[in-house]
Amino acid sequence: MTLFTIEQLEQIEGYLAQERCQDIQPALEGLVHDMELYIDENCETTNSKQYFSFATQFEHLTYKRVEDDPRELELVPVPFDRAYADYAFCCIQLDDLENAAEMLKKAIRWNPMNCAHRLDLASVMARLGDYEQFLKLTYSVFSRASHASHLVRAYLNFSDYFIACTQYETAAACIKAALRLSPEDMRANNAATKLVVEHQCDPKAQTDELCTSLLEAEGLPEGANVEIVLSALLLADLAGGQGDLKTCQEMAKIAVELVGQKKAMALAQIIKEQGEEQFPDVDEADLIAATGLYASPEASATLEAASRIAADPEKQAEAAARAEVPVSAQQAQVPSKPKSMEELTPEEAEARKARAKEYARLMEQVRKDAKATPHNSPTGHAF
DSSP: OOOOOHHHHHHHHHHHHTTOHHHHHHHHHHHHHHHHHHHHHHOOOOSSEEEEOOSSHHHHHHHHHHHOOOSEEEEOSSOHHHHHHHHHHHHHHTTOHHHHHHHHHHHHHHOTTOHHHHHHHHHHHHHTTOHHHHHHHHHHHTTTOOSHHHHHHHHHHHHHHHHHTTOHHHHHHHHHHHHHHOTTOHHHHHHHHHHHHHHOOOGGGSOHHHHHHHHHHTTOOSSOOHHHHHHHHHHHHHHHHTTOHHHHHHHHHHHHHHHOHHHHHHHHHHHHHHGGGGOTTSOHHHHHHHHSOOOOTTHHHHHHHHHHHHTOHHHHHHHHHHOOOSSOGGGGOOOOOOOOGGGSOHHHHHHHHHHHHHHHHHHHHHHHHHHHOTTBOTTSOBO
């Protein structure tokens, strides 16, 4: 079975960019059909081996660290997840949300570290009325995100849900967390303004202490997963030692974008001083397999220079402005101007209490599921 080429996929994506979804749908269906025949013949999952379509060495390494998957990981020759995501985008534009959801689940299976797939599926599930999956998928982003824009979307998803539950201060805490990651992000700033106008609650005026306590009360993290940051800095260190300045800069930029220059440099110093001791879960063979690079004493000087380059705020703002969201998190929002408790009829008050109880149940289930099955997708489909 012959697989598609990157050039063919890019040609299809050109049609999607022009919103010619109906024209290109048959070609996408054929591409996915042939791809799945190839998968059936060549990519059998076993207890010792699994196949993925990670786009970068970094995704490969972070999957090993975050998911703690002991199996041998083998990369497929073309980006299966990208093809599924393209087909999902086409389905969304044609208002075929059920099929879009199935395609995005498959995209997640082939690249569980691409959080755009998870967030797009979360938005689709919200539009289908499945808020349990909306919350699960959004929650799963916090441990895996390597881009600030993905964390921003996750916090805004939770903010939308808290607003729907009339938990305005908690919604404000989520927006504040998003703004810490990306102060210039248009979506986060618009959400902050809307919360002030509609509910007289200002995320920017909320104290850091209150923000932290509200997020902790809901079991939400405050910022990026340090495992992701450490992985980026480790790869930057290894690349720098090999004289690969481009990769070094790319990895350092990820770390700086997620935690800021000062924290990134502090973590880089830890890597320099303690090396492998800080990474007991990844042995040398894993690092070599994922990166093709070896550590060297010369790496840290290159990393320091790369981190300074990566910390350019104008470039970060430009990247945030260019971020494309195929399915807006705002589409997940339910009516945003609920009455105060005093204005409710007894029946409406009972209904609101029931929603709050259901929300608490959903959040508890999300937290349990996140701990229970490290090798499963948030939708319950085993990788």
